[in-house]
Amino acid sequence: MIALAHRVSGTQMTEMTEKEQLLESCGYRYHFDRMIYFNRSVRRAFSLEFIEGRSQHEIQQLLQIPATNDWAFHFNRPVSDRVKGELTKALEK
Amino acid sequence: MTQRTVEDRLREEYFLLAPEIKRVLHQLQTDVAYLLLPVTLDLKHHERIHVEARAKDCDSAINALRRREEARQFDEDAPARYTLTSLPDLVGLRVLVFPKSRLEGVHAMVRAKYAEWSSDPVKTGIPPRFRAWKYHGFCSASSRVRAELQIVSMLTGLFWQIEHDAFYKPRDPVLAGAAKKPVIREQTDRVYDAFDGLEDVLERELQRNTEQETG
Numbered sequence: 001m002i003a004l005a006h007r008v009s010g011t012q013m014t015e016m017t018e019k020e021q022l023l024e025s026c027g028y029r030y031h032f033d034r035m036i037y038f039n040r041s042v043r044r045a046f047s048l049e050f051i052e053g054r055s056q057h058e059i060q061q062l063l064q065i066p067a068t069n070d071w072a073f074h075f076n077r078p079v080s081d082r083v084k085g086e087l088t089k090a091l092e093k
Numbered sequence: 094m095t096q097r098t099v100e101d102r103l104r105e106e107y108f109l110l111a112p113e114i115k116r117v118l119h120q121l122q123t124d125v126a127y128l129l130l131p132v133t134l135d136l137k138h139h140e141r142i143h144v145e146a147r148a149k150d151c152d153s154a155i156n157a158l159r160r161r162e163e164a165r166q167f168d169e170d171a172p173a174r175y176t177l178t179s180l181p182d183l184v185g186l187r188v189l190v191f192p193k194s195r196l197e198g199v200h201a202m203v204r205a206k207y208a209e210w211s212s213d214p215v216k217t218g219i220p221p222r223f224r225a226w227k228y229h230g231f232c233s234a235s236s237r238v239r240a241e242l243q244i245v246s247m248l249t250g251l252f253w254q255i256e257h258d259a260f261y262k263p264r265d266p267v268l269a270g271a272a273k274k275p276v277i278r279e280q281t282d283r284v285y286d287a288f289d290g291l292e293d294v295l296e297r298e299l300q301r302n303t304e305q306e307t308g
Contacts, residue, residue, distance in 0.1 A: 012239070014125035014219045014275065014279055016275040016278075016279075017220065017275045017276050017279055019275075020275045020276065022126055027126040030270075030274055031270070031272055032266070032267040032268075032270035032274075033165065033266040034165050034166070034270070035160075035164070035165060035270045036163075036164050036165045037274055045164075047164055048163075048273060050163070050164055051242055070120060073164075074163070076163060079163075079173065080168050081168055081170075082168055082169055082170040083164070083166050083168050083303070086166055086169075087164055087166060
């Protein structure tokens with residue numbers, strides 16, 4: 001289990017910041033332009049909106065899913081093939 | 094032949110809507126200024142009410158619509174999904190009020206005139222804390238261009254302008270994305286809290302001063 005007891009400026013971190021820490025400790029980076037968390041080595045991406053709506057436990061379970069050759073996009077709304085294609089191109093640059 | 098992108102279609106839509114956007118801006122700005130005229134004329138020397146109105150320009154409107162999409166990506170296979178008329182704030186008006194003791198009165202006047210508009214108060218932080226009143230609706234000048242009205246305390250409203258100028262005005266998607274990052278949002282919320290506290294103290298001190306002068 002990743003230690004999540006970080007503090008920012010002496011104040012208890014919010015749950016959202018803890019989720020961000022969890023993702024970053026698993027090799028995910030925040031894409032400032034797209035507002036997604038992505039990890040090229042496991043080909044997985046989470047939208048900021050998806051992360052906001054899920055518990056740490058749910059995110060942790062998704063992080064444990066083995067990687068495949070295709071990108072997995074965890075978004076609130078279904079992702080069309082066209083959007084998957086565009087994002088894959090952008091993330092593999 | 095090159096296919097038109099979602100952005101191309103939205104640009105066309107913007108220029109078709111532009112005359113209505115201008116009319117809504119003019120109507121809202123004039124109506125609210127007139128509505129608040131009695132209270133504005135009644136302000137004490139240190140009190141302020143500022144009415145600021147703006148219409149989103151074409152690029153801002155398209156970017157605002159894009160930011161509502163996850164991963165900020167339009168689906169080019171579903172262009173009909175996107176219309177600028179879904180934006181709640183093609184026209185926006187903000188009433189900044191100082192001190193806080195004036196806020197409730199100003200809000201009551203505005204709310205009475207725009208009673209039909211839907212309420213969507215601005216709350217931020219965890220747990221969510223109230224920051225400002227916000228309403229969306231249509232003016233009689235247009236049934237397609239939605240407008241947004243905000244009533245906010247002066248310091249918070251002025252900080253929003255700084256935030257907007259710093260993160261969104263440069264039209265840099267990286268900066269806009271940074272503003273949404275949880276760790277940045279957490280710090281921003283502390284600034285809101287600090288301004289709230291500062292306004293409370295200022296108000297108390299001004300009140301004390303008034304009591305000393307009259308007592």
